[in-house]
Amino acid sequence: MTQSPITDALKRVQAVLQRRPESAWHEDGPATARWAGETRVVTSHTNGTQVPSDMPTELGGTGDLITPGWLFRAGLAACATTSIVMAAAAEGVVLDSLEVKASSWSDTRGLLGMAGADGQPVFAGPGEVQLAVRITAEGVPPERLRALVQAAVGRSPIPSALQAAMPLALHISAG
Template sequence: MNSHRQIAQAMERAVTVLTRRPDHGLHDDASARACWQGGTRITSHHACGTSMDTDMPVELGGSGDKVSPGWLFRSGIAACTATAIGMVAASEGIALDLLEVTVGSRSDTRGLLGMCGTDGAPIPAGPMEMELQVRIQAAGVDDARLRQLVDDGLRRSPMMDALRRHPPTTVAVQVDGHAVG
């Protein structure tokens, strides 16, 4: 595991390069490929060879023995936020003693099932609300400074940015190898 100094040095090198060559900052992110395994079991793959199974809870037809895609979403937000906060701390020479990010949400299962509310409007399938809880400690650093690190990390977290900004999303569909509509 890299120290906060090593992380800061790596970030400084990246800033130096991207200051000279800003065009190198824009890149395609590694794709995530999800493959249906039957039922509600899905295996997601990363180009590096890592794979992860998800499944739905028993009450929604799954086995309940794997994490759900929704949990993976919250886990990704928590990990991305913690990473961004840690990087901000490292860049400012602050050695963290504790950093823990917990992401919770409240959802209405009726949305996933395609149901409508009493007003006839479709119920959203995604979370109705989300909450992030951040625990952070660093010896000799005051509370206000640590709060600022969290705020800066939240602004720099790519996943938090995507949630706030709603980037355009396109969907390409293929049926039997042919593009459809």
């Protein structure tokens, strides 16, 4: 698959950012989630795209929609995939295939505010988060592809935020 438009776009952006590095800093588009009854939530992008989610039946949901946890993993996988594609284009590597699978384990007791056997609260977030990358590019040695993936994921925004365990600023309006 040709990646020329990506390569061209990256060169243009890099040229601009070399001249005006301050223009690289921008606010990321907000995701706004609105409760839609029961355990359903509709999350909206400023462009109008809406993503409904719900919890599984054992947690009071209908189980017919994706869960917020799945959206987290989807964002992680999509962000890593995009970064790998961009890195490949920048290095002149023409990809034949690329698949990134994000997986994790969660302990539902954490979501429910329960304590473990030791009496301590169970962690509510995902554990054992993993990315499995399958990548092919004709004529490119596997070790070069591994290095490309490692570097790209290392500068990919969502994987980087997860690895750095970014603090969450929580602002609450109640009343």
